[in-house]
Amino acid sequence: MLGEFEYLLLAATARLGAEAYGAAIRLEIENFTRRNCSIGALYTTLDRLEEKGLIETWMGSATRQRGGRSKRMVRLTATGIKAATEFFQAVKRSSIGVPWETNRAGGRL
């Protein structure tokens, strides 16, 4: 089972597609969670997900915007997509009937 941050990272990678790399993933996560995402948390989680075989990373091209430094590109593997799908389904199933479920009237918090 994935952790919460691991799922967020996989979701950001999936959304960015071919443009998924360190800084872009970080901005994506910060945008949809409205929480700070540190370089330490990001790269340690990327390493862990790569070890588990859920993502693949490689060094991409360097750009002037990055001071001539290369990007660490990220791509989901089939195992990664499967793990993210399972996590999402589990969250969806476990959220049925909970007070914070969207559009549910009468829910008490």
Add this chain to the structure above:
Amino acid sequence: MKLGTWLIGKITRALEPDLQDAVVGDVTELKMRDSRAVCELLGLVLRRQASLWKTWKPWLGLVGIVGPVGVFLSHICVGVLGGLFMQVLSYWQFGVPYSSGLTEAQEIESLVCGSLAVICFSWVCGFVLGTLSGDTVYVNGTLLCLMWFCLCGPLGILISLARLLLNAVHLVPLLLSHAPGLVPEFVFFAMVHLTLVTFLFLIPSLAGMQWARRGRKLGIQDTLLLAATAATLTVMVMWMGGWRQEALEKWSEGKWNPGGPSWQERLVPLLVVNWPVIYLLATLGVQHLRRKSKPLNT
């Protein structure tokens, strides 16, 4: 160069070249403030260091080598250093060798043998620490150097001096009255002491760590040669350790037995500092067995 940029460069040196490129590029692209970048990069380095400690090997390096081997090796080093130091002092002050009751040949043999043993044990200690620690060698190596600093390095010198003065409190006023004249001499002897201990312990152990960091491995012949050298030096140091005791007994015509450790007691610290050699031999044995059990591809 700005302090922040300099710090970022220094911190990222602890990361692999590819990751260095990626994270410094991210910091530039995100236009992060230097102070924030330094904090975040420190966080990354710390997290990566912590993740390296999930295996047992760095712990074995810390608990098995930095602890007991570091302490006993420093202890043996200080013993050898005492003999060397007295010779330097005697030559410098009076132009003659210092006599501790041993013959000149015995004195030379025990000093050469002791120095070679400390150099050999220090190198093996550094090499095995480097092999076991992998990327955690920065932490374990720093701790070993701190051990050196406290037990036989600069702090060790000050502690020895304080102990010496505590044992001869009556000499303190006399020393203080001559203090201005004694300062250059003290600095000179502290420098001699520090140079000797650096060459005997610090440089060989750092060289061993560096050797391991470069991924160099010892072959069967090298390991066996190293083990034979370490075993020979251990036996010789243990045997020669009793010479001074015998010399004092002989000099007093049997009236004064200064006591001192028995050969078994002298062997214990030597065995402790020898365990990295035993580890190398065991690793070699395991590799040999694995190679033998592997089926041959025809």
